[in-house]
Amino acid sequence: MLDNNIALNTYSSSNSPFSSHKKYRNFFLVVLLVSGLIVLCLPFINLSSNNGENFHRLNLNDLNDPRMVQLRSLAYGTRAKNSKCTYWDCFNVYLCGCTGHERIAVYVYPLKQYFTENGKPVTTKISKEFYDIVKSIVESKYYTSNPHEACLFIPFIDTLNEDILDGNLTSRLLNQLPRWSNGENHLLFNMLGGTPPNYSEILDWSLGNAMIAAAGFNTYNFRRKFDISLPTFSPLAKQAQVNNTRQIRNWKVIASQIDIDPYFSAVLQQLSKYQNDALLLLDRCSPHIYTKRCEINSRTIYEYPQVLRESTFCLVFRGKRMSQFILSEAMAANCIPVIVMDGYVMPFHEIIDWNRAAIFIMEANLNTLMDVIDGISDKKIVQMRNSVIFLYRKYFSSMGNIAINTLDIIQDRVFPHRARTYDDLNLLPSEVNYNPLYFPTTAPKATGFTAVILTYDRIQSLFILIERLVKVPSLTKIVVVWNNKKKDPPALSEFPIVSRPISIIKTQANKLSNRFYPYKEIETEAVLHIDDDIVMLTSDEIEFAFEVWREFPDRIVGFPSRTHFWDNITNTWKYESEWLNEISMVLTGAAFLHKYWSYLYTYKLPEYIRAWVDNNMNCEDIAMNFLVANVTNKPPIKVTPRKKFKCPECASNEMLSADIGHMVARSQCVDRFAQIFRRMPLKLIEFRADPVLFKDSFPEKLKRFNNIGSL
Known part of the structure; x- marks a missing residue:
């Protein structure tokens, strides 16, 4: 602090070097800034050496001698x-x-x-x-x-x-x-x-x-x-916990609170006359026994809180105090709470979306209880029950859990830029849109992208594609994957003379999976996977697609799109290539991907899927879509309105899709991959990315991407 005081005194002196020599100005500004920060934080600095305090962690095992x-x-x-x-x-x-x-x-x-x-x-x-x-x-x-x-x-x-x-x-x-x-x-x-x-x-x-x-x-x-x-923590809640969230419930609604308002009791008894098999009304059996409940008419005895496991919905009323034990006990039993408390501030309402896990009914509208519940679909009930047990375990299962979540909320307030997101707080792990790439909001542009071209023997088409790719500003390198083991690729001297480096990789076998191998020649994060016959894309379209990928670096971003659907007749998943509003796949014949996905495809994708792709020479693009969607729970992104992808220089019999059984095989891939993944990870989306001012009547010089294809 002595040096800091000297610096401050020097700054305030009229004869200081700062006032007479401008070359020291930056130095003294830094000193002043550091000194100010020290003064600001002075009350919080450890002063134990000055005041004799010794700081030790609180020892909770030795509280007998305070x-x-x-x-x-x-x-x-x-x-x-x-x-x-x-x-x-x-x-x-x-x-x-x-x-x-x-x-x-x-x-x-x-x-x-x-x-x-x-x-x-x-x-x-x-x-x-x-x-x-x-x-x-x-x-x-x-x-x-x-x-x-x-x-x-x-x-x-x-x-x-x-x-x-x-x-x-x-x-x-x-x-x-x-x-x-x-x-x-x-x-x-x-x-x-x-x-x-x-x-x-x-x-x-x-x-x-x-x-x-x-x-x-x-x-x-x-x-x-x-x-x-x-929440009001209940020590009895653990006795109501269930492990099987799909357990069949005998009752639709249960009212198990004791000493509820007479108005609520009267309404429930009136409802029970018409819903005797769906509504279970319980009250205390003895004034001194909390763990027993009796049915109000038959006086049948039920063990509490275990009885909560028998119902799909559990009513939660206010008592003398707003908050009641029943909320925690019902959630532990995986019973969907029906909140009948006007003006109640739900626990952790600042971070929890309670509409995912609870039903809210105004006290004056309690007579509509059964109508509201009957209007909830079975699918919605399953989703809500999954959310209920998730929220209970995450936030309410212990006093320690409640305390730490309280501190987490204060942490989010103090440092909002590091605050948890809605997905982190409310979504089940299977629902979270997980980005394994740990990119910032937008991927860096400076490094550009690498174009990986899978080819077999179409030299003319390959050369045309290369000449068009080099016109894309963000292209940094071209990697040609030569998949013909019977014939050597042309010498590099025969390739077009272009301003970007070209690497030629000759594979050992003709496999479609070769396009996704993580070659060491790929040095950029972004990779444009493109077939050698996709020569109709303009440089503006490719550059725009790269810009879109930078906004969605964990997704497949590209041009040709497809979808899938469930066939109720055959009870199988089908592949659909018709033009629809919804898409669930973007074909990798012309698409941007992060190179991380190539690593996962090569080393983590089930071996059976890669073998199927290579043996049948089909469906590598479907397999990649399954892989990315399964990890991220996100759909792909289609860019520009272009839908037709044909090779005008190729004869129809050279095209893989000309095979009569091609579509049948593609549907088999979708259904088979869904069985291997044990779920359908593909997500449907109605979205397409187009450039700003794409169809607006502005002068071309005001538009960045003018050469965008049409339908």
Whole structure:
């Protein structure tokens, strides 16, 4: 700091070198900037050497000997909970980020034993649930043992159950924390919030600007973009868990909550008169036994929460508090929640799309329950049940899980550029559009692309194609894959004299899979796979296709498109080459791919598929489409309106597609590959990429791609 002070004093001096010699200006600007950053982060730098503090990780295995601290009276000027807090005005984001990592640092206060001014110890019990919260935080990537570098503070004071807390006493405990500062950047957890008779406010104490992560928020007491809504964790939920999500359910709807509002009970009993076989109504059997439920009429006894496994839908009502145990218990049982709570803030609503996993019915419209449920298709029910069990395991299965997801939400707020996406948060692994290439938003243009031409013996057509390809600005290299083992390719001196390097690779066997081998001659990320008879494409069309590929580097981007469909007569998948609005394949006779796919095709694609392709001399393009779609769960991208791809210089009997059995074989490939992949990975899409101003009546000099073919 001595050197920094000197630099600052020098900058402020009228006789400084900065004022007299411009050549030192950049040097002193850098010094000033660094000094400013140090001053800004000074409060967060580890000062243990100066103040004698020693920072050690919180040892949760040794909590029997806490430090004794005298409890002071509530500090003068301490404010009540700020009901108008938002992330932008009550959270000090400048406390975050000075550790050099784009990650929030969370400090947990050590446990202390408080006693009053009279020497009377203050009882502060720690529940198992709160212990699990603290344990998960201390073991997480967010934890820091140094309070000077923390931007979020967790008091070691159990505030989960407001029923057993003294609000005034707890406020006194919180307000004397050394870094409380009116609750700024402090986080409190609560599961059972509010006090009688209306339970409206959660932790309505002298908390100032403290953030609350709690269950049971409604739209009136919830501070949006500040508080975090949690589920009410149920220890019984694990007893309801199921492994088989396709288990047959005996009941369509079950109402298992006890002591629900009389209005709800009356409506349900009225519905049960007409839906006796679909609607199961349960209530408590005994005032003191929670794990037994009795049918309201027959008094048949059911084990709870195991009975939730018997129903497709589970009703969730409000009680004295908004949030209820039933939500977690139903989700654990893979029962789709039907939420009948007006104004309820759903748990983790900031990140979870609850429409994928729950049904919402207004309280006044409860009489429409069966009509709403009957309108849900079987396919939708399966999808929702898959989402229910996925969300439960990801977010609600344990107190530690709930705590870490809470910190993840705060992390996303502080560092939004690194925040998780909708797909990461809500989609099942089988639904995620996975990009294995780890490209930025747009692939780099500077490196250009390599054109890989598969040829056999069509010399004239090959030379014409090469002469047209070199007119494409982004082309960097041409690789000719010579697939005729009986005849040598022409000497390089016989090839057209062009401005791009040409490599000729003679293969050992005539196999269609040779076009996808990851040759060392391919040095660019982007590869244009093109047949030697595709001579009708213009340089503008190819350049535009490369630009589109840069936007979608993990997909197949190209010109000729095809689709597939299910034949209900033969119960097989079929290949379709007719012009349709939907496509699911782009043929690799003229398409851009990342070279990574060549590696996967050669070394990871099932050997049976490659053998089928090479033995039958067909379907290598279909196999590649299956491979890419299976990894990414994304459809291909068709570019430009051109649909006809013919070889005008070739006789019809030379064309592979002229074979009568070609289409039959292609359909067999689609069906056989679907069986090998054990699913149909191909995705249908109605999309085509065209250049901007393609058909607009603008002067050609204003358009970048003028020479784009038509239908």
